Amino acid sequence: MGITERKERQRGELREHILQVARDMVMKEGFGALSMRKLADAVExxxxxxxxxxxxxxxxxxxxxVRGFQELxxxxxxxxxxKDSAERLSQLAEAYLAFGLKHPETYRLIFMEDPKLSADLFQDKKEGPGPKSFALLVRAFEDLKADGRALEATSAERLAEVFWAGLHGIISLKLTCSGFQGAPAEALVKTLVATLVHGPKPARRSR
Amino acid sequence: MGITERKERQRGELREHILQVARDMVMKEGFGALSMRKLADAVExxxxxxxxxxxxxxxxxxxxxVRGFQELxxxxxxxxxxKDSAERLSQLAEAYLAFGLKHPETYRLIFMEDPKLSADLFQDKKEGPGPKSFALLVRAFEDLKADGRALEATSAERLAEVFWAGLHGIISLKLTCSGFQGAPAEALVKTLVATLVHGPKPARRSR
DNA sequence: AGCAATAAATGAACGGTGTTCACCGAACGG
DNA sequence: CCGTTCGGTGAACACCGTTCATTTATTGCT
Known part of the structure; x- marks a missing residue:
């Protein structure tokens, strides 16, 4: 009696297929261009x-x-x-930026489109991709503080939030107000890392 | 023969009226809810x-x-x-944040909706509200550097860009991923100002 | 005053959107 | 073999932005 199982599997496969095609449409023409009718047409x-x-x-x-976020x-x-906390934060920033610039429409969908969409990502206080990736940043700043290389007066959580917000600001401004920033996004991220991680004063050398 | 003048004036007034009603609709229900038909209906x-x-x-x-930006x-x-450059930056940040939180839909329209919309704001390299307000930030950082209170290795322009991006990140994340940030936006802005303006180390006291 | 010209305003249509629901046909269980 | 169940659909509803021929009102001129 594997017949209902087969049907269930086929159902799941079709669902997956639809999502795959929808993903392609979003990545190619943006979320606004994703219409139910065109999608239906594409999956026949x-x-x-x-x-x-x-x-x-x-x-x-x-x-x-949520899938886009998992990719991120x-x-x-x-x-x-x-290993090294400062270097880790620097590379996290680079990777985050690279993802945003490489998949602009996905990034838009995740972070800039509609509060309803991103609500799922952060609702679970502990589980879920949102808090999980945020925890990465927090841990990095905790390590940084343990090495005595960060603002002691500010909690790691808050530093992580500001860090993330800074990255998001750079990327999202680049995506919507492209003509605004004079410097390339990579340079801005470098400056952000320099001030938030390495410390702003005369570019202190390590510990 | 002030008759054509009167017609022109009336034309302008109607245009203005339409814009006013459209503005109300956007502020009340968001840009997505602004439809030509509903707008036409509203202005009769x-x-x-x-x-x-x-x-x-x-x-x-x-x-x-552009009008929203002028308000900003x-x-x-x-x-x-x-006068004081550090205090000026701090207050600029507060004012910027307050505007974003007070007029979320306007802020979305300006900075988060469509590249086509914000293109007008930054196309003129020197004139226009975009570069003009950006210049405010640059000048503040120049003054800050003149007082020897900022990272010398980084240009005022770049500091201003990172500063703006940080503010924008905090606000836009609050607007779309409201559940994300643990700390209130005001606190995050304070941290941002602390690290970028006052310097990150142990919270130095003024000059 | 009456008429021609100009400008303002519109109704109706075209092609598109998301969504619903009565209906069909094929596969399944008894 | 028949009744039920379920995947799939066509047609409809209520919107949307935009266009254009047509009507209506206003102006300038004789």
Whole structure:
């Protein structure tokens, strides 16, 4: 009686296929260009069929959102493995920036589109990709403080939040107000790392 | 023969009225909820009439965008008049944050919606509200450097860009990923100012 | 005053969107 | 073999931005 299992599997495969095609559309033409009708057309089903697998267009978007975030998290992993805390933060910043510039539409979807979409990422206080990747930053700053190389008056959590916000600001400004920044994003990230991590004064040398 | 003048004036007044109503709609329900038909309905004209005064929906959005930015610039003006450079930067940051939190939909429209909209703000290299307000920040950092209170290895322009990006990151994350930040935005801005302006080490006391 | 010209405003249409629901047909269980 | 269940769909509803021929109002001129 593996017949209902087969059906379930096929159902899941179709769902996956739809998401895959939707992902391609978003990456190629942006989230705004993702329409249920075009998507249905692309997967060769009637529009109504999509609603058998997803409640909404937003449901698809949310799913793409968490998947995009997981990709981002995966892209950060190598950098997170670096031993030295300062170097780790520097490489995390570079990896984060690289992801944002390489997948602008995905980045937009995750962080700039709609609060409803990103809500899923951070609702679980401990689990979920959002807090998990944030914890990477916090740990790095904790290590940095343990080495006596960071502002002692400020908690690692807050430093991590400011760090993330700084990175996000650089990327999102580049994505929407491209003509604004004079310096390339890489240089700005370097400055951000220099001030927040290495300390702002006359570019102190290590410990 | 002031008759054509009267017509011109009336034309301008209607245009202004349309923009005013559109502004209200955006502030109340967000840019996405601004539709030509609802707007036409609100000003009691046929939809087609709007196209006698604006090329596009985007044209209206662009206009709202530059006006929003001018409001932002106006909100920064008091802070920009402060003598002490460090204090000035601190107050500029506070004012910027306050504007973003007070007019979230306007802020979204200016900085987070569509590159096409914000393009107008920064295209003129020297004139225009964009470069003008950016110059405020640059000047503040120049003054800060003149007082010997800032990273000498980094240009004032770059510091200003990172500063702006940091502020924008804090606000835009708050607006879209509200559940993300643990600390209130004001605290994050304070930390940002502390590290970028006052210097990160043990919270140095003024000059 | 009456008429031609000009400007303002519109109704209706086109092609697009998300979403719903009654319906169909094929596969399944008894 | 028949009834039920379920994947799939066509057609519809209510919107959207935009265009254009047409109507309506206003102006300038004779």
């Amino acid at each position: 089903y009637a529009p109504a069929t999509l609603y058998l697998h997803f409640e909404n267009r937003d449901a698809i978007a949310r799913e793409l959102c 998290l995966a892209a950060l992993e190598p950098a997170a493995a670096v | 004209y046929a939809p087609a009439t709007l196209y006698l005064h604006f090329e596009n929906r985007d044209a209206i959005a662009r206009e709202l965008c 610039l106006a909100a920064l003006e008091p802070a920009a008049a402060v």
